[in-house]
Amino acid sequence: MKQILLGPPQIDKADVQAVAKVVKSGNLSLGEETIKFEQEMAKFVGAKYAAATSSGTTALHLAVVAGGIKAGDEVITSPFSFVASTNCFLYEKAVPKYVDINPQTFNLDVNKIEKAITRKTKAIVGVDIFGYPAEWEQILAIAKKHRLLVIEDAAEALGAKYQGKKLGSLGHPTVFAFYPNKQMTTAEGGALVTNDQSQYKLIKGLLNQGRGPNLNWLKHLYLGYNYRLTEIQAALGRSQLKKLPRFLSKRNQVVKWYNQRLVKVPGVILMQANDPDHERSWFVYVVRLDKNIDRNKVIQKLGNAGIPSKAYLPSIHLQPYMKPFGFKTGDFPVSESVSASTLALPFYTAMKESTVNQVCETLKKVLK
Ligand SMILES: *Cc1c(COP(=O)(O)O)cnc(C)c1O
Numbered sequence: 001m002k003q004i005l006l007g008p009p010q011i012d013k014a015d016v017q018a019v020a021k022v023v024k025s026g027n028l029s030l031g032e033e034t035i036k037f038e039q040e041m042a043k044f045v046g047a048k049y050a051a052a053t054s055s056g057t058t059a060l061h062l063a064v065v066a067g068g069i070k071a072g073d074e075v076i077t078s079p080f081s082f083v084a085s086t087n088c089f090l091y092e093k094a095v096p097k098y099v100d101i102n103p104q105t106f107n108l109d110v111n112k113i114e115k116a117i118t119r120k121t122k123a124i125v126g127v128d129i130f131g132y133p134a135e136w137e138q139i140l141a142i143a144k145k146h147r148l149l150v151i152e153d154a155a156e157a158l159g160a161k162y163q164g165k166k167l168g169s170l171g172h173p174t175v176f177a178f179y180p181n182k183q184m185t186t187a188e189g190g191a192l193v194t195n196d197q198s199q200y201k202l203i204k205g206l207l208n209q210g211r212g213p214n215l216n217w218l219k220h221l222y223l224g225y226n227y228r229l230t231e232i233q234a235a236l237g238r239s240q241l242k243k244l245p246r247f248l249s250k251r252n253q254v255v256k257w258y259n260q261r262l263v264k265v266p267g268v269i270l271m272q273a274n275d276p277d278h279e280r281s282w283f284v285y286v287v288r289l290d291k292n293i294d295r296n297k298v299i300q301k302l303g304n305a306g307i308p309s310k311a312y313l314p315s316i317h318l319q320p321y322m323k324p325f326g327f328k329t330g331d332f333p334v335s336e337s338v339s340a341s342t343l344a345l346p347f348y349t350a351m352k353e354s355t356v357n358q359v360c361e362t363l364k365k366v367l368k
Pocket of ligand 1: 156
């Protein structure tokens with residue numbers, strides 16, 4: 001029997017050919033593939049501009065630098081996320097001000113944001129965790145009222161819609177990511193999209209060693225970075241992006257198969273369903289286990305039966321490297337309890353109904 005993986009990418013012959021063509025051409029960086037990938041990404045999400053980057057993390061960092069977030073500035077963000085949404089401003093020595101999450105959506109609890117704002121608050125980095133859109137109407141209203149910068153980490157949410165609009169089209173800088181476990185991949189890679197032309201130009205310069213867009217190769221306007229995506233990756237991205245609508249609908253189908261089988265299983269809580277304002281793009285299939293269930297035992301028993309699963313995600317404020325900030329258990333109780341009970345099951349575009357069935361039957365057995 002084939003080994004079941006947690007979240008492998010979906011790669012086909014066309015992807016391989018697209019990559020091979022670029023490798024053979026010898027044009028490996030700063031070329032047409034990247035420009036076209038950027039244009040196609042912008043079009044897909046409904047933004048004016050997209051800048052391709054070497055990862056989602058580097059795109060987030062660029063948004064922070066371009067936004068002028070500096071040492072000592074406070075940034076409001078979610079503790080229930082992948083570390084990149086916090087690290088992007090730690091690189092600039094800004095200070096995390098976590099706000100606890102909503103227990104249903106796992107995104108920032110917008111009713112708690114204003115209490116966290118001080119005179120030092122500079123920005124909100126909102127995350128669309130597990131592909132579910134955060135409460136952008138409220139976040140943007142709070143940001144406007146307090147004159148805060150907004151950066152959106154939509155790394156897990158490519159294709160998701162908020163109030164009928166694709167994430168990335170709302171105007172503020174929004175970041176996507178293409179690591180192999182994401183909805184589409186460029187191996188490593190990311191993109192920052194925006195509707196603001198001057199911001200876009202600044203980002204394009206920053207990711208290319210601080211060069212101005214039309215300037216001499218050896219003229220550097222500001223301290224920049226090498227955060228470029230390669231032509232090889234851009235070619236893979238273009239090939240993947242063509243298939244993305246199909247990928248997303250297949251992922252929706254896999255979720256339906258899972259939900260049908262797990263909706264009535266005692267002790268298993270499914271993720272927040274869509275509503276007219278929120279259309280998730282499925283990144284991972286995560287369930288919450290009742291707090292009386294020993295999650296580690298479940299993971300171990302699933303593993304013994306050949307089914308990988310993962311405690312996903314830990315809360316960032318309790319990560320060992322965050323120690324200097326002095327956070328402690330109990331600071332963000334909702335995030336912590338979600339972190340203690342969520343379980344990621346195998347989930348990928350090509351997943352078959354029979355495999356979903358095998359995972360669900362095994363999980364049911366393990367829970368008994
Ligand atoms: C994947 C991801 C990123 C970016 O990750 P990279 O590996 O740097 O591309 C950022 N934020 C979140 C929430 C993510 O899941």
